[in-house]
Amino acid sequence: MYNIKNSKELAGYINYTNLNNIITEEEMKEFLENAKGTSFNSVVVSPTYVSLAKETLKDTEIKVGSVVGFPLGFEDTESKIAETKTLLDKGADELEVVINLSHLKDKKYDLIGKEIEEIKKIMGDKALKVNIEVKALDDSEKSAVVQVAEKAGADFVKTSTGFVAPCHIYEIVNDINIFQKYAPKIKIEIFGGVDSYKIANQVLTAGADKISSNHGYEIVKTYKELRENTQVKPKPITLTKK
Template identity: 65%
Template structure:
């Protein structure tokens, strides 16, 4: 079973996410300072605030992630590549790209592979995460997609844009099992309505490498309060010989 060592460890496997398209600069600044305070693996934010994030997080280990083709993924690959390169120029360390679901419907999986491969070649060492929207896919479709993404050498397969999420932990674990079977060399990030630390622990135990959550700050704060800030003084015990 996956073992969370402490709150610092828990934060290190969470990408604190805020993709609200109506967030003010003051609100984003507060969000980024929260990420810095707890030391998350990364933040995932909309492109507008990438330069601000790079500035605020400059003296931390928190990575800056943003999104391309979000949330529908139907742009052509040339547009996605251009968008990704612009984000990198502005300071993004991670690029999250929604696959083109039209290609899935038409069973043109080779086009998904081609897009992902060209994206990875264009951005080089920058982390590439491909979002597949697993909630609306059949298991056969998921298997075909992730096989292609592994061939394209993407860094992570991500379950969702956050707009469409599984109803139950068993759906999430089913997705993880499919990913591990058909793309065993590719890391997994789950973004599926995870809002409490017990749920986060279940998903990590199920095999996810990273969790993305809008509620990352609350997850880690509650865990810290429960496991590290609660002091219990044991009663004296007398042992018989």
């Protein structure tokens, strides 16, 4: 079992995510207020709400993440670079870029690598996450693209956009094993299927570095209720000499 000491530490492994494309501004404000009271590593929001998130969370240590080429990744590199620059100007601290899956299927690894390199150059020391949409890939493609991402300088490989069916825990563990074997230096972020503290714990135990989840608030709240708010009144113990 993963040795999580408290709910604050658990929240630090979670990127609380809301990429709902029909969310209202009031609903987003509520989402951000929930995040504000919890020590998440980051919130992940659409480009529309990056500025609002930066303003709402300015007095916290929570980073603001967003997405580039989302959710299909088939924009050209120039478009992704322009989007990256715009989001950085708005204050984004972390970005995930969806790769061009057509390039991957055609084994055009040089194009994928060059795109990652160019975007990472713009981002500097801010975290670049490469989203590879694992459900669309076989294991050989996963092993190939994660090597390209690591070599090109990506900080994280991320497993899903959330727009496909979530992976089962066994599939998640398999993917983590592939990433660790073929690209041991790149960090791993899991998205999809992590909707409870139990699954979060299993994913972290398997070797993930971060979890991205729409259920981040509920995961931390449940952990806190189970592990920190349990009240037990001990019974008096009487010791007798033998």
